[in-house]
Amino acid sequence: MQKILIPTDFSENAWNAIDYAMQLFRNKRCTFYLLNTYTPVIPSSRFMAKMIDGVSIVDAVRETSERGLQKTVQRIKTKYGNPNHRFETISSFNLLVEEVKDVVETFGIHLVITGTKGASGVDEVFMGSNTVRIIKTTKKCPILAIPYHFEYVTPTEIAFATDFNRFYTTSELEPLLQMAKMFNATVRIVHVQYGIKALTELQQFNLNMLRRYLGDVEHYVHTVSELSSVSHTLETFSKELGIHLLAMLNYQHSYMEKMTREPIIKRTAFHTQIPLLVIPELGMEGVASTEKEEEPSVEAHN
Template sequence: MQKILIPTDFSENAWNAIDYAMQLFRNKRCTFYLLNTYTPVIPSSRFMAKMVDGVRIVDAVRETSERGLQKTVARIKSKYGNPNHTFETISSFNLLMEEVKDIVETLGIHLVVTGTKGASGVDEVFMGSNTVRIIKSTKKCPILAIPYNFEYVTPSEIAFATDFNRFYTTSELSPLLEMAKMFKATIRIVHVQYGIKALSELQQFNLNMLRRYLGDVEHYIHTVSELNSVSHTLEMFSKELDIHLLALLNYQHSYMEKMTREPIIKRTAFHTQIPLLVIPELGMEGISVEEEQEEEQKMESHH
């Protein structure tokens, strides 16, 4: 049973992410947790005497939040009515980022699905600041960011962008493998190079391990030279090969980190393109020695 968290502010952008998730997981048994956070404007201190009103403001905002969530669930059920799916609503007086982090930890969420705001010409924001905040603060769970106005396509072409400088653990790659297996997708491993040069021994080793992990999942390796920025390069690659989903690991010096730091001028319209699966860095923590030995035995028995 997958537990999936979807934050919503009741905008069309958020509905689009819900829509995508319902179609993506239509054949999977899931519990969806729909979350709406609110932080009412409390009158400033010189009005503190009217605290009664303050309480009433909070109540009114909470009711709006709860009603909005009920309406959203009703809308989903009338559109999809999928017996595989159950819904829980969470209305919380909290900051979105804090609440997402808490829920992921307390409920053991497997995936967070969020909409990303399409930027309006002037403020080229990479994926919308809320999404970036969630990605930066949610360390235990993959995040699937759905661009505003992206129409659902079954992801049969998945790109995984990496520079092979880091060793991946099976637990880190499992969200990618699950997606690929669920949709019998092809994985295209993309290595963005700044000037084409041979892989170092370490990179070659990590690539070989990655290929072993991918096992019988159909995969190809593409080396592309950087076009003025990582985000622009990945965007062009995704367009040319008609990629439906781009997966990235989020760790220090990763492409994901580079992209959130790239100067605005270099970040063209990357965030408006395709869904992004951001996988957190789990590293070796959370993996017991037994599991590692099992992994090694599995690897050996494959050879």
């Protein structure tokens, strides 16, 4: 995980994700790509101002974006000053979700880290809408979603939620294995069932393969009964076992897909209280893209 993308809107929620990332990878050589997108309203009426003090609205917003990114980099360097870390900034006139997808492909990003502050009140959702959209559209690398107010804890207890209905490839499990080995973590495989019943032959085969992939990583299998929803069940499990990081694969009919589709009344209890590692369905393609011989310049992407 050498190339890490962190979208930021300069909020404290976004800073909390950056803060987590700096501590999580403090002993690793990384390039962090800090991304800010902006979409100023383009005046369509002759009665609307196109200029502010002689500067076009688009130019003014772009300058604010670029200045904010430089301030963020300076804040990181002042707090951490880690020689293992280098930073690139990307300021883009684009929609966030589209730009994340483009940057992941252009720069061969290995991991996207984002804050997850959702809406409030009756509209409160299991994660912020941008985070959910990023998870649904980013198909080539894992997403690590960091809850607002979550204070960094070394992830020595990792839960991997799965129903064993799908075969896992080594490339898909690589992010989980890397994280577990990096922190000498215990992996707790958690299977949520609606009514406890024996595994099918296929499920048992997939579980055996999963355990083989985990190899010498300490791991345990937990089967739990579904409470009011999958998300509520996983939240309760994570609290009871002191889980520091929850990981899951995102594919059709997976827990991740179910959680993003659960009726809002069911998932309000799940506020991503711990970091969530969402691994995309890769098949045999491998994690992210293979390293390009020559890394493209960030400037050309602005």
